[in-house]
Amino acid sequence: AAVQQPARRTAMRPQINPIYLPQEVAFDGPQKPGTIVIDTHQNFLYLVEKDGKARRYGVGTGKPGFEWSGTHKITDKRVWPDWRPPAVMIKREAAKGRYLPTYLAGGEENPLGARALYLGTTEYRIHGTNQPWTIGGAVSSGCIRMRNEDVVDLYERVNVGTTVVVI
Template identity: 45%
Template structure:
């Protein structure tokens, strides 16, 4: 994916609203820079509507719409070596999901993850945040990759995660409400910059 595939819209889109939930956790208010706010954009590429596309070079997630439009969300993505490009589908959706680090995460950073080997219940302190979309592939099943919320707004626009894409919690709640099960998701490759 090239940067020219997407053209930014004129301004921030009012996409966030009050969404009901059985969970009573109150979300903090994030003071996000304007460039990190969701906005409707025109897209040059002919992506089908109602798909998720992650462009790691722009730290952007696009929810495609009809007539060459999309909603652009700012994301944090996987650290070098952990981001996995490919085509996926939404195989599960969870509100306030519990979280268990993968064996690879525990092996890479035992000092950080071993204490959570038995899992962590959902809530604001949970690394998956308010909502999670679980990425599956045919024949492979759950890839353990997620598009999820975070209560760490300073991680947006950075390569910080263990392979997942993250949005601040309120923006993730908005995206979650738009994306149905079995939606196609494309994590585009990280572009190699010329020397």
Template identity: 45%
Template sequence: MRVKTILVAASLLASATLAGCTTTGGSSSTLAAYSQVNDGGFIIPAIKANEIKPEFRRQIVAYPTDEKPGTIIIDTANKHLYYIMPDGKAMRYGIGVGRDGFRWTGNATIGRKAEWPAWVPPQRMLVRQPELKEFAGGMKPGLQNPLGARALYLYKDGKDSMFRLHGTPEWWTIGTNVSSGCIRLINQDIIDLYNRAEVGAKVIVK
């Protein structure tokens, strides 16, 4: 009887342990891709698994294209960014895109990359939102900085277009029309994209 009791207890313990590793479902669980990150002296909070819609979670998908691996294709209508991989695959990320009147399409290249960038609001934004004038000289990097943990600067014809692919502390805005034209990603996702994308890579915005 004692042996049977021990076996039952062991079985229950194993079940509890496996439940604790679940990456979807319960509100207390987190996807491995969106766990807490200690990066550059900042701690990016974990995001609960059920708080990101499945279609906006980072994932590898089939994506046949004639574009070479390393190219970034942005589907603004469906709020997806694709990083092209070999063999007809792509890493897909959920994104937030420009509001009405701020969306744009076209080709660009990654001109430079930055970790925990400072943010300087464009002059046109300062005119629209004068309350941001306190940041006219720049906002220091940090968890509340609108550019988040990383920024990829988009260049066109060798010049800064003023558009970025960047992280955001407002991860819940992914999947919406929210920005002034920049493409925003969850901080954990922009770190992943930053580590894959190279300066000079082609970016196609549709």
């Protein structure tokens, strides 16, 4: 008799709201094509295209107290980036009983996910995540979080020097 395989167990995770999946949308902002615009109130990132259009992605943004706005350029791009949490973040999380490493190599377990786009001289970046169910929420310490497949797509479309406007 054939041995029956045990049923595969998959952890139930909340599904992402389809509104946060990448899509072409109308865009009437003043920014020129090639600019990234991040709306931290609606949790969308727009890559401005020609003819009043943009590619829109859902993002996770800064939780209350970690919101910010401004204009920066992408200063670096990395594939499966290493993560060195800032000392202030390590201290803040330790106070809550959550101990962060001082260094974590790039890979599946790394919270920066598959790609990172570094913003100006800030500690902020647009990066992937190993928690895709958080997209659409105010969840980060100020970074802009995307699903890994979305950040890979964006990474291929933009270059160092791209303007990023956070509103």
